[in-house]
Amino acid sequence: METSKFKMFKSLYLKDLREVRTEILVVAAVAIILISWAYLKTEGSARGIIVAPMAFALGLAGFLPIITSFKLLGKEWSNNTIYMMMSLPVSGSMMLGSKLAVLVTEYLAGTLMVILTGGIALLTSFPDIWKEFMSDPYYLKLAIAVYGASLTGIFFIFCNSFLSQVTGKLFKKGSGLISFLVFLGVFIIAAKLMPDTNILLNQSQLMVSCSMQEMGAILIKAAIDLFFAALLFAAAVVIWEHRIEL
Amino acid sequence: MIEFRNVSKRFGPVVALNSVNMEFSAGNITGIFGPNGAGKSTIMKLIAGINYPDQGNVKLDGENPRAKRESIAYLPEIDHLYPWWTLRQAADFISTFYRDWDCDRYKELLPFLNLHEQMIMGKISKGQRAKCKLLLVLARKAPYLLLDEPFSGIDLLTREEIADAVIKGYREGEQAIIISTHEIDEIESLVEKVVFIDQGRIQLSGDAEQLRMERNKSLVEIMKEVFRHGNQQI
Numbered sequence: 001m002e003t004s005k006f007k008m009f010k011s012l013y014l015k016d017l018r019e020v021r022t023e024i025l026v027v028a029a030v031a032i033i034l035i036s037w038a039y040l041k042t043e044g045s046a047r048g049i050i051v052a053p054m055a056f057a058l059g060l061a062g063f064l065p066i067i068t069s070f071k072l073l074g075k076e077w078s079n080n081t082i083y084m085m086m087s088l089p090v091s092g093s094m095m096l097g098s099k100l101a102v103l104v105t106e107y108l109a110g111t112l113m114v115i116l117t118g119g120i121a122l123l124t125s126f127p128d129i130w131k132e133f134m135s136d137p138y139y140l141k142l143a144i145a146v147y148g149a150s151l152t153g154i155f156f157i158f159c160n161s162f163l164s165q166v167t168g169k170l171f172k173k174g175s176g177l178i179s180f181l182v183f184l185g186v187f188i189i190a191a192k193l194m195p196d197t198n199i200l201l202n203q204s205q206l207m208v209s210c211s212m213q214e215m216g217a218i219l220i221k222a223a224i225d226l227f228f229a230a231l232l233f234a235a236a237v238v239i240w241e242h243r244i245e246l
Numbered sequence: 247m248i249e250f251r252n253v254s255k256r257f258g259p260v261v262a263l264n265s266v267n268m269e270f271s272a273g274n275i276t277g278i279f280g281p282n283g284a285g286k287s288t289i290m291k292l293i294a295g296i297n298y299p300d301q302g303n304v305k306l307d308g309e310n311p312r313a314k315r316e317s318i319a320y321l322p323e324i325d326h327l328y329p330w331w332t333l334r335q336a337a338d339f340i341s342t343f344y345r346d347w348d349c350d351r352y353k354e355l356l357p358f359l360n361l362h363e364q365m366i367m368g369k370i371s372k373g374q375r376a377k378c379k380l381l382l383v384l385a386r387k388a389p390y391l392l393l394d395e396p397f398s399g400i401d402l403l404t405r406e407e408i409a410d411a412v413i414k415g416y417r418e419g420e421q422a423i424i425i426s427t428h429e430i431d432e433i434e435s436l437v438e439k440v441v442f443i444d445q446g447r448i449q450l451s452g453d454a455e456q457l458r459m460e461r462n463k464s465l466v467e468i469m470k471e472v473f474r475h476g477n478q479q480i
Contacts, residue, residue, distance in 0.1 A: 001347035011342040015328070083326035086296045088343050089316040172258065241312075246296045 008090055012098035016072055020106040023064045027110035031057035031117045039121045047125035054118035061110030062154060065103045069161035072099050077169065083246060092240035096162055096233065103158050107151070138215075145218045152225040159232035160186045166239040186232065194224055247271050248293055248390065248422065252302035255288050255446075262288040264446040265302070270422050270439075272389060275412075277437035277454070278426040279469055285446040286426035287323060290394040293424070294320040306390070316344060319388035321379055323395040329368025333361060333378050337385070344386050351415070352385035359411055373404040380408055384415040391423045397432050405432045412436065430466050440465060442472045449473070 034053030042049055076082040085095060123130050133139050160183055168179030248270040255263040263285045270276050270293075278286045291297035292304045295311035295318070306314045327336050341347040356362065359377045367375060376396065383391060393412070397405045409432050416423060425433055440457065442450040449472045450457075454465060461468055 001341050001345055001349065003342060003345050007342050011339050015339060018330070079328065080322075080324045080326050081328055083296065083320075083322045083324065087294050087315060087318070087320045090343065245298060246291060 005094070008088075009094055009098055009101075012090070012095065013101050016099055016102040017105065019072060019075070020065075020068055020102055023068055024106055024109045024113075027057065027061045027064060028113050030060055031114040035114075035117050035121050039125070047121075050118060050121050050125065054114060054121075057114040057118070058111060061114050062107065062150070064110065065106045065154065066157055066161065068106055069099075069103050069158045070165065072102065073162060073165045086244070086246060092237040093233075096236055096240060099162070100155075100158055100233070104151070104155070107154050111147075111150075142215055142218075145215050145222075149218045149222040149225070152222040152229065156190070156225045156229040156232070159229040159236065160190075162236040163232045163239070166236050166244060170239065170243055190228055194221075194228070247307060248424075249305045250289075250292075250302070251305075253292065253299045253304055254301040255285075255292065255297065255299055261446045263292075263299075266443075266446070266448060268441060268448060268451060270424055272420065272422045274438045275416065275423040275425065275436055276439040276441065277430070277433055277465075278424060278441045278443060279428065279430055279465070280426075280443040280449075281428055281473060284428075284443045286428075286443060287394050288446075289443070290320070290322075290392050290424070290426055293390070293392055294318055294322075296320075316346075317388060318390045318392060319383040319386045320392045321383045321394060321396060323398055325367070325375055325379070327367045327375070327379065327382075329366075331367045332363060333365045333367070333381070334363035336367065336378070336382060337363070340382055341385075344388070346387040348385055348387050351387070352381065355381050355384055355411060355415070358414065359407060373400050376400050377404065377408065377411075380411055384411060387421075389421060391421060393423070393425045395427055396425065397427055397429050405429075409433060409436060430469055434465050437465070442469055444473055 031054075034057060035050055038050045038053050039047065076085055088095075163186065164179045164183035167182045168175040168177075171178050250266050250268045253263055253266045254261070260283075266285075266289070278289060280286050288297060292299060293306065293311055295306075295313075295315055304311055306317065311318070331339070337352060341349070341352075359381055361374065361377055361381060365374065365378065367378065370378070380393075380396060383393070396408055396412075400408065412423065412425075412433075413436060425437065427433065437454050440451065440454045441448055450468070457468055458464065461471075463471070
């Protein structure tokens with residue numbers, strides 16, 4: 001039987017992707033129902049209210065993958081499938097990497113669906129917005145930078161979730177509490193090392209007063225997040241490969 | 247060859263293995279026998295590379311077992327398959343990871359074990375799940391086959407089916423099969439080598455036929471004798 005690293009990764013990815021289907025559908029349903037409701041119940045300038053359900057749905061699309069990140073790995077232990085996962089001839093980076101890819105898929109699918117639904121509702125309500133948005137390429141670049149930064153931020157959270165869980169699994173007693181403390185601890189340490197770790201707040205502030213310097217700040221912040229996320233991921237892989245026992 | 251050199255393993259205050267030395271060579275079916283909590287599953291997990299010794303070392307063909315995972319077909323005691331998987335999905339998944347997966351053998355064993363591909367793991371009986379697990383390891387031509395308590399909680403007829411499937415799949419001279427169990431009856435006739443273990447120590451080990459001849463007793467009787475007296479070494 002022919003095997004390849006790509007096929008192995010695909011198998012792991014598709015297996016876990018099944019676990020997040022419901023969450024993606026929930027975000028899509030919430031976005032469509034709330035935004036449609038706001039759209040149909042309002043007229044004229046009052047339709048600006050659409051940004052409220054859009055913000056809520058975006059929050060949900062960002063929050064659910066964080067919950068999933070704990071569920072995806074924790075379920076391997078609770079279902080005893082960890083016995084199979086650990087005995088597969090694959091590296092820890094492939095194992096955790098496939099789960100990370102699933103979480104990123106969930107985040108992208110959820111957020112893009114909300115942006116698309118909300119975007120259509122806003123553009124049909126305020127056709128001038130699109131013209132204004134496209135008149136200055138800075139806005140588009142800023143939007144992409146903010147979205148990219150949100151992705152690196154969520155990446156950091158996923159990697160922290162993995163590290164905290166595998167660290168917790170090193171202990172027979174109080175595993176959940178240790179995971180929670182490590183999760184919090186990493187945020188505290190990261191907050192001290194990074195000037196500002198509250199990515200979501202940062203983004204909203206930067207959206208209000210945008211300038212080229214702020215765009216640069218977003219990109220630097222995203223790069224720092226990515227660097228820390230890579231460190232956390234590497235640490236989680238080392239623990240997975242050398243310390244986790246069943 | 248699998249080698250244990252002065253291997254000790256503790257889980258908190260419990261000593262699972264205490265300075266164990268032993269070897270498993272290819273071409274043999276070895277039975278690891280002992281009561282519950284004797285250390286049988288720990289031996290299997292150490293060979294499978296999902297546990298690490300606190301002291302000593304375990305080598306599989308001279309290497310760390312984790313580096314040789316593609317050579318090991320491991321059947322853990324617990325149900326380790328996703329409950330939403332059909333047997334077909336489980337087979338498709340596992341076959342992606344092992345070059346030694348043998349499709350023909352898988353198809354041959356399906357009717358032999360009275361299984362069908364659309365069975366959902368979470369919706370079948372314990373006996374059927376045990377047979378599904380067995381099928382998924384026997385469908386591989388792995389040099390090392392580890393069966394941890396394959397008969398645990400399984401009815402008599404299914405036990406016979408499992409034992410028959412193991413014999414059917416055994417490639418004499420090429421494969422090492424290690425079966426850990428406290429239910430010797432089912433595999434008494436199957437095993438060529440035996441290891442009796444209790445409280446993390448090997449109490450008796452050797453060639454099954456030789457032990458039967460020397461003592462003029464069955465393995466079941468020998469086990470009773472060994473665990474009654476304890477600390478008897480060959």
